[in-house]
Amino acid sequence: MRYLDGLGTTRRYSVIGLGTWQFGSVEWGYGADYAAGEAAAIVRRARELGITVFDTAEAYGFGRSERILGDALASSGGTGDVVVATKIFPMLPVAPVVAQRGVASAHRLGVRTIDLYQVHQPNPLVRDPTTMRGMRSLHDVGLVDQVGVSNYSLRRWQAAERTYGSRVLSNQVQFSLLHRDPACDLVPWARRTGHVVMAWSPLAQGLLTARYDATHRPSGLLRQGPAWLPGNLDAARPLFDVLRDVATGHDATPAQVALAWVVHHPGVVAIPGASSVAQVESNAAAADIRLTDDEQVALTEAARAYRPRTGVSALPGLVRDKLPGA
Incomplete structure (x- = not known):
């Protein structure tokens, strides 16, 4: 595993993390048995x-998800050597609400300090000054170590940091071969200033595994959106x-290469999910792949050449895809 250098944080940030949105998400087919068994095994591994x-x-x-992750970390060695990161849902994120919900998240996670609260x-409608006042109060009482944001533009990230009064460490954004915009502004700024870009959906919801084609597509909720049209x-x-x-x-899989493309960028942590121990093992191994500059360019150019139908032009296909037998 590789780790980010020069952050000055108390905990090391691995370039490959584990996203746990699927823990407790029964609507995606992850039920109680998964929470009690596989989720704990994934975290341990x-x-x-x-x-x-x-x-x-x-x-x-x-x-x-917070409860399941907290239990899995507690049973596999505690939280003294890991970064426990969670996020506040920004419904009325005024300072008192931020403080109350930070306490609630820490309780569900079973931690005294949230390492990264985003x-x-x-x-x-609610601007960042009141939100960051709540974050500051949580930091000052020791409930939060580092503060982050998610899905912020560079300008708003910088403005939030000015309001907070010290570093807002991270910005979690969609970043993959198919969503490359962060490489234009967020990533260069983070590299220069000692910040972190956290990449959610680094495999584009599984599309970049290169496992699917027009005759073999995923089923159910996994097949959502125009990207999956034949x-x-x-x-x-x-x-x-x-x-x-x-x-x-590289004796690797396409998914590992897609992850390696993301973490080839300095200051980036990819947080793919994992539905099995085998998948988390595959994800972790991507940290050891060192792409050459030529390979990085070839992948980027191939991604730029991909022109899927989206928006209004994709609507007829999406309608047909909902019909019985599609």
Whole structure:
């Protein structure tokens, strides 16, 4: 495992973390048996592999994810050497509410200090000064170590930091080969200033595993959105071919190469989920893949060439995809 350098934090941040949105999410097929068994095994194995960043949120499973993660960490060695990261759902994130909900999250997680407490989304009506006052109060009493945000623009991230009065360590954003915008502004700024970009959905909800095509698609909730339309999967074949070619050269899988592309960027932590021990082992191994500059460029160019149908042009296909037998 590799870790970010130069952060000046009390805990090490592994470049591959574990996203736990699926813990407690029964609507995605993760039921009580998964919570009691597989989730604990995944967390235990992640720790053995050197993963230190465990990310959850109060919104995941309406607090169940926090409880499951807290129990899994407690049973696998405690929280003294890991980064426990969670997020406040930004419904009325005024200072008193932020403070109250931070206490509630810490209780569900079973920790005295939340290592990284993040604002889950920018609120369009409630500005950051009151939110950051709540974060500051939690930090000052020792309930929160580091503060972060999620899905913030660079300008709003910087403004939140000015309001907070010290470093807002991280910004968790969608970042993958198919969502490359953070590489243009967030990542360079974070590299220069000692901040962290945390990449959610670094495998584009599984699309970048290159396991699917127009005749073999996932089922149920996993097949949501225009990316999974047959025509768009056909359009993705050249990108999948490059992923496979690069993977062959590293004795790896396309998914591992897609993760390696993300963490090739300095100051970035990828937080893929894992539905099994085997998947967390595969994710962790991506940290050891060192892409060459030529491979990084080839992957980026193949991703740029991918032009899926989206928006209004994708609507007819999405409607057909909902019909019985589709």
